[in-house]
Amino acid sequence: MSASQSAVRSRAEAVAVSRTFDWMILFTLFTAVLGGYHIHYMLTGGDWDFWSDWKDRRLWVTVAPIVSITFPAAVQAMLWYRYRLPVGATICVLALLLGEWINRYMNFWGWTYFPVNFCFPSNLMPGAIVLDVILMLGGSMTLTAVVGGLAWGLLFYPGNWPIIAPLHVPVEYNGMMFTLADLQGYHYVRTGTPEYIRMVEKGTLRTFGKDVAPVSAFFSGFVSVIIYFLWHFFGKWFNKTDFISGENV
Amino acid sequence: MKIIKDKVAKLSFVALLITMTAAIFYTPTASAHGEKSQAAFMRMRTIHWFDLNWSKDEVAINETMTISGKFHVFAGWPETVDKPEVAFLNIGIPGPVFIRAGSWIGDQLVPRSVSLELGETYTFKVLLKARRPGDWHVHTMLNVEGGGPIIGPGKWVTITGSMGQFVNPLVTLTGDTIDLEDYALDNIYFWHALWYAIGLAWLVFWAKRPMFIPRHIAVSSGKADTLISAGDKKVGIAFALGTMVLVAGSMASTNEKYPVTTPLQAGLMRGMVPIDMPATSVVVKVEDATYRVPGRAMQMTLTITNNGDSAVRLGEFMTASVRFLDADVLEDESGYPDDLLAEEGLTSSDNSPLAPGETRTVNVTASDAAWEVYRLADLIYDPDSRFAGLLFFFDEDGNRQMVMVDAPLIPSFI
Known part of the structure; x- marks a missing residue:
């Protein structure tokens, strides 16, 4: 067979090869995103995602969406411009959460015996689905950034509240009040994570009384819009094929 | 001669592989806490631990032991280390092999960071409850913001029994008795599994049809608009609306189930009371x-x-x-x-x-x-x-x- 001959001999073979490529590319994309996004999120979100006693109503709500909208924006740009596939954010979050759960179960629990109810990851799926659907319906990166980015920030806390609420039940312990999450942080010793490192309930939103989570979520959404734009351009830039010669690339 | 050289090279390579493979079977327990690698001047001129007592050398799972004693905050604290204005009485153990059931400076419970004064001496006590069997090096420890962990002396303590027997019962202020060790675990698994399944369903909806090559050809030939059908949009709207309804509904039902919740507790504890040391003559x-x-x-x-x-x-x-x-x-x-x-x-x-x-x-x-x-x-x-x-x-x-x-x-x- 010469280089100018086709590798397939029929349409059925071409379809089969195409589907094989689909699964290969999907698998490769999934695992590459799993690795890259996981490292990125661990380095930027880190302890806020690791520990229940970091999941507060101010900084966790603010930081986690801002640092996590990055890869979804970039992968959305790639999959939308090249393939019109509105699944970029969902693939990213599926990959991230799979990696997170492997990490939490194998490392945090399997190696160091921190209970899983203390070190479970944050749930980013609601925002991812809405982000993908907005892109599909609007077909506009600007609209997705503004509306989707805001939704990404706003959906984060309510999407996680059913998971963390039981750990915010108060308990009296040796004459002081804790939430159960605080008590987990106190009981399950982290030698390298002293209490003062914990960045929770810090800030100047005191005029909002106890209703700071929505304000934090709005702020997070606004910043997520900006981060979306930035990472969307990263995605487009990385998606260039300048290094490949050919007509249809 | 060349054949012999080749054979030696091959055998050497095989030997190297065998050695490297065998190395994975040697996994000694890492039991040090880096106390020896900490700069000597930090250990000499910051916190001096004395009159220490480890109440037991061996404890069974669920049993408690205490480490108590005094620590002196050295007046000649080095300039290169931040002063202990924000510090935390920690314990140097390899992960949660014990749980910290209590820690006190003087009579004050200190679950949070504290402010300490140079030149003063404080009594302390840490109550530990055994959780994971093994031989563990248990150190006193004070973390100082801007200074890092300042580790004190360590002593070997043996925990016997099985970790499966460990329990951590508590009564909440809403009157429920729980075991913090596995509390709410099913709830965590349920919500994560549900949302993962929904995300997977969205991906499968798109992955069940040709994805990359045919779509790329269509986009390249200017037919991108044909790739999203009206049906796709309806399904997308259903996913988005379903997501928002589920988020709102689950939040409402959670608030109904847990009407009393409080924010995480945080803050610096000041006013630690030092002890009066006997006057020095x-x-x-x-x-x-x-x-x-x-x-x-x-x-x-x-x-x-x-x-x-x-x-x-x-x-x-x-x-x-x-x-x-x-x-x-x-x-x-x-x-x-x-x-x-x-x-x-x-x-x-x-x-x-x-x-x-x-x-x-x-x-x-x-x-x-x-x-x-x-x-x-x-x-x-x-x-x-x-x-x-x-x-x-x-x-x-x-x-x-x-x-x-x-x-x-x-x-x-x-």
């Missing part, structure tokens, strides 16, 4: 101090004045948790860790009782392998080559006086 002036590298010994020339009303003798020099004792004056009965105890490590040119009103200049030597083992000799390479420690003097009735010393140290290499 002994005054010590360090004339000079040298560390003799070949002999693993520190020599100090001290001018000691006894302003009290009873004769005293020098019994102990303690620095960086290493205790050098003069066996004629003091014998340890606390079960202090052997590797940190030089029972005959302190000698003096004249350690006869120093009478009231008397002043004497003596040469004191603190020598032990611990200088090397605990890498205190590295002090000579530290950025602030000073030594510091506590001297303990005793009168005939056994009354103790604690005197701090802090002075430059000159290394001697011959």
